[in-house]
Amino acid sequence: IRSAPRDALIADTVSSEERGLAFGFHRAMDHTGAVIGPLIGYMLLRLFAADHNFPAAHDYSRIFLIASIPAxxxxxxxxxxxxxPGKKAHSNTDAFTAPPRLSLRGFDGNFKRFLVLVALFTLSNSSDAFLLLRAQTLGFSVTTLMLLWAMLHVSKVISSLVGGDLSDRLGRRRLIVSGWILYAAVYIGFAFVTNAISVWVLFLVYGIYFGLAEGAEKALVADLVRPEQRGTAYGLYNLAFGITVLPASLLMGALWTWWGPTPAFLVSGALGATAAVLMLILVKAPARPQPA
Structure with a gap:
């Protein structure tokens, strides 16, 4: 309900030459919240809970109540x-009685190929919990994992702002392909990592992948379709992501269980690299608008 209308609203309210920066800023703020929110929750638990190590149920209830305030x-x-921005007028009756238009009819082949490749790449993009598990198998403590997770989100915040601006200047497809290749390289790195320093470096680079690809993907959706198609297009984009994100983790977990972490990360890296190459071959980059 939220994601597609929000993304369409962002696309509609900025000029096409600043769309990447807008989506990059949105992702940066989202990742900032992912860092600050848990830290505030942790501090509030230390403030309210009689036993910091074993908070009571009412302590959590108080935290959730406070968390509802910014929401x-x-x-x-x-x-x-x-x-x-201005839209064509539609009656309320028409808006609520018209059937959903989650159909690919009316979209060109370029956008359809992009959706297929998003789904293929997402199939390689399993839960980040597997990265934490990999770090844990190399001796990282729970406390160190928390620091590793926080550093990942800081990397996401900084790279999202830079990546969004770069997608406006260099082109969305180029940033997406670069991000997907970087993702594949990180996963291949996790297949063979043997020491703590390499884990820190891989997590840092993994955050850069998000900065390069996340905002550029969303901006490219708007570039590939007509303005009146954006809401449906973002719905289809999120559908392509949603129907493959769960199988991605199931695949990763199955491969890890059967053959261990190295083959599991190699398969995911290979899928990501394949999607990047096909993106370069099959999806045509839309013409970049020239600033006035």
Missing amino acids: LAAVMVAAFFVRE
Whole structure:
């Protein structure tokens, strides 16, 4: 319900030559929240809980209640201060009685090929919990894993801002292919990693993959379709991601169980690299608009 309308709204409210930066900024703020939110929750638990190591149920209830405050504030800001650009008028009756249009009819082959490759790449993109598990098998403590996770998100924040701007200047497809290849390289690295320093480096580089690819993918969706198709296009994009993200983790878990972490990471890396090469071959880069 949230993702497709939000992405379409972002695409509609910025110029095409700044769309990558806008999506990069959105991803950077999302990753910032992923770092700050748990840290605030941890500090509040230390403040409220009588036993920091074993908080009671009512301590968690209080934390969730406090966490609802910024969520409600965001809803209020969206409801009263965010304005949509001009749209063609539709009656409320038409809007609510018309059937959903999650269909590929009306979209060109370039966008359809992009969706297929997003699904293929996502099939290689298993849960990040496997990366933490890999680090743990190399001797990382739970506390160190938390620091590793925080560093990953800091890397995501910084690289998302840079990557979004680069996609506006260098082209979305180039950034996506670079990000997917970087992802494949990281996973191949995790297949053979043997020491702690290499794990830290791989997590840092893994964050850069997000910065290169996440915002550029969303901006490319808007570039490949007509303005009136954007809402449906983002719905299809999220569908392509959603139907393959669970099988990706199931595949990774099965390979890890049967043959161990090295083959599992190699297969995921190979899938990611294949998607990157096919992206370069099959998806045509849209013409980049020239700034006025």
